[in-house]
Amino acid sequence: MKISSLFNGEKTVFSLEVFPPKKTSGSVETIYSTLDGLKSVKPDFISVTYGAGGNRADLSTFEICRIIKEKYDTPAIAHLTCVSSTKEDIDFIIKKLKESGIENILALRGDRKAGVEPEKDFSHASDLIRYIKTREPGFEISGACYPEVHNEAENSITDIFALKEKVDAGAQHLISQLFFDNNAFYSFLERARIAGIDVPIEAGIMPVVNISQITRMVSMCGASLPRKFSKIMSRFADNPKALFDAGIAYAVDQIVDLISNGVDGIHLYTMNNPTVALRIFSAIKSMR
DSSP: OOGGGGOSSSSOEEEEEEOOOOGGGOSGGGHHHHHHHHGGGOOSEEEEOOGGGTOTTOOHHHHHHHHHHHTSOOOEEEEEEOTTOOHHHHHHHHHHHHHTTOOEEEEEOOOOOTTOOOOSSOSSHHHHHHHHHHHOTTSEEEEEEOTTOOTTSSSHHHHHHHHHHHHHHTEEEEEEEEOSOHHHHHHHHHHHHHTTOOSOEEEEEOOOOSHHHHHHHHHHHOOOOOHHHHHHHHHTTTOHHHHHHHHHHHHHHHHHHHHHTTOSEEEEEOTTOHHHHHHHHHHHGGGO
């Protein structure tokens, strides 16, 4: 199933993100416990992050996508990064995806690694999107977007221009980076629509359930912290159970507001924690 077909206006799309197990956790089959725990959520689709930072030898992303599709009868979308890949690498990967019956790709540039020279074939996600569309037009391509502006963009205007280029290259659906301030998302959405970006845009929500998580996530993506959110984190920093419950409640509050304002979809970053996803879904399932 092509992901864009889910956005038919009948309901708010609700999707999840999982990641491949670390090598120290054993084989890819350890993902079964996570997926089993997520079954009752019945997500519209599940995205799977790219294993090993783009190592061609690591096929865990594609294997997990196949499992999601065949065992759990749920559409899957495979993340694919390009900054460390050559055209030959991408050819190899899309061949494997096609063999696995996966037809949806989230095309990303990926993070540059300190001390590692990037490959030269793909400088931006739009380059990857354009290449896949040329090589295998049967794939449906999604892209990432940044409500609070990509950290390498000059400003919000150049950031929207770059996003428009992704859509013009062939991206048919967008998933946003995590954010904690819904007003930032609404402002971004207005800029995107004014720029003529008319594909479905899902809001990326990450429930923060421990202090180390918020420190790591903010340092990576630069999401701003609203006063309400900061007060919650400060108030319950020394009470893990209370912080867990408060983090869930904050995410639910965000999602209720987003659904009430007609968002196309919610993409929940699960961190492979079924308990978090189940708590949130049970709170909002009647609102979709």
